[in-house]
Amino acid sequence: MEENPQIPEEQSTESWPRQAWAHLESVRAAAPLIQCITNFVSMDLVANVLLSAGASPAMIHSVEEIPEFTPKIHALYINVGTLTPDWLPAMKMAAEVANQCNKPWVLDPVAAGASSFRLRACLDLLKLKPTVVRGNGSEIMALFKGSVDQTSKGPDSTHDSTGDDVIGAAKSLSRSTGSVVAVSGAVDIVTDGARVVGSANGVPMLQKITATGCSVTALIAAFVAVDPSHPLEATATALSIFGLAGEVGMGRARGPGSLRAELIDALHGLDRDTVHRMVKIGNV
Numbered sequence: 001m002e003e004n005p006q007i008p009e010e011q012s013t014e015s016w017p018r019q020a021w022a023h024l025e026s027v028r029a030a031a032p033l034i035q036c037i038t039n040f041v042s043m044d045l046v047a048n049v050l051l052s053a054g055a056s057p058a059m060i061h062s063v064e065e066i067p068e069f070t071p072k073i074h075a076l077y078i079n080v081g082t083l084t085p086d087w088l089p090a091m092k093m094a095a096e097v098a099n100q101c102n103k104p105w106v107l108d109p110v111a112a113g114a115s116s117f118r119l120r121a122c123l124d125l126l127k128l129k130p131t132v133v134r135g136n137g138s139e140i141m142a143l144f145k146g147s148v149d150q151t152s153k154g155p156d157s158t159h160d161s162t163g164d165d166v167i168g169a170a171k172s173l174s175r176s177t178g179s180v181v182a183v184s185g186a187v188d189i190v191t192d193g194a195r196v197v198g199s200a201n202g203v204p205m206l207q208k209i210t211a212t213g214c215s216v217t218a219l220i221a222a223f224v225a226v227d228p229s230h231p232l233e234a235t236a237t238a239l240s241i242f243g244l245a246g247e248v249g250m251g252r253a254r255g256p257g258s259l260r261a262e263l264i265d266a267l268h269g270l271d272r273d274t275v276h277r278m279v280k281i282g283n284v
């Protein structure tokens with residue numbers, strides 16, 4: 001992979017569309033290798049979203065392979081969506097190897113509040129210092145509270161990402177873990193504990209396609225892979241580019257099934273002019 005592009009701090013609030021294009025171009029140019037330990041439902045969409053963005057996905061999750069393979073990756077993605085006890089050692093081992101090798105890694109805490117087993121696993125993974133955690137409002141609230149959510153709807157959210165309680169929880173979780181925390185929703189929120197930015201791209205029908213959340217977290221891993229020293233910026237631009245692909249795809253779709261295909265096509269075809277005109281990221 002080429003040297004990482006160094007995007008100056010002072011650009012960070014002025015030119016989000018330019019940063020988004022720079023990150024997408026870097027992913028296309030560098031084709032970062034993203035190791036994905038993700039749920040069975042999401043594997044196909046995650047791999048296709050990464051490929052259409054220009055990254056190289058590898059669904060490699062056995063403890064026999066991690067010590068040899070993980071040192072070669074550019075970023076690691078861990079998603080607990082269909083977690084069973086036999087998967088956890090591989091997730092922890094991969095996160096530890098990524099840390100030892102200074103590779104960024106990103107956590108998707110699917111349905112974190114659904115059960116005590118899942119919550120404990122997510123909290124244990126958080127202790128391994130993910131670069132970024134991306135969940136929906138309910139998942140981030142469950143991690144912040146550290147308690148099972150009695151009203152959990154599993155992988156779906158019952159919380160708005162822009163509520164004061166959710167933004168406060170995301171900031172606090174970021175400060176206590178050192179991870180950038182992102183909350184998806186109508187406006188995606190990204191915080192490093194001090195700054196809070198929002199991405200307003202996206203269409204509501206993305207929620208009607210399973211694993212779009214899983215896929216945008218994988219895209220975050222690809223963007224962080226090419227700009228590891230700016231995880232907040234890479235996370236915000238990944239969320240925005242994915243949402244923008246949803247907007248472009250929606251113009252050609254007839255429902256969730258065709259949107260799934262159009263989203264992949266739109267991400268593959270996004271051009272500089274569209275990104276510069278349509279990326280909507282700002283301070284919250």
Ligand SMILES: Nc1ncnc2c1ncn2[C@@H]1O[C@H](COP(=O)(O)OP(=O)(O)OP(=O)(O)O)[C@@H](O)[C@H]1O
Nearest residue numbers: 136155184185186202203204206207211212213214
């Ligand atoms: N109301 C909305 N309007 C526009 N875009 C939305 C809305 N809600 C979610 N999105 C977008 O849909 C995508 C998936 O986010 P969502 O919050 O549904 O993730 P999730 O619940 O983790 O999904 P999953 O677990 O099924 O993968 C993100 O790109 C997000 O920005």
Ligand SMILES: Cc1ncsc1CCO
Nearest residue numbers: 039041081082110155211
């Ligand atoms: C539906 C579903 N159940 C566990 S993981 C998953 C994919 C969306 O998160």
Ligand SMILES: [Mg+2]
Nearest residue numbers: 110155213214
């Ligand atoms: Mg999810």
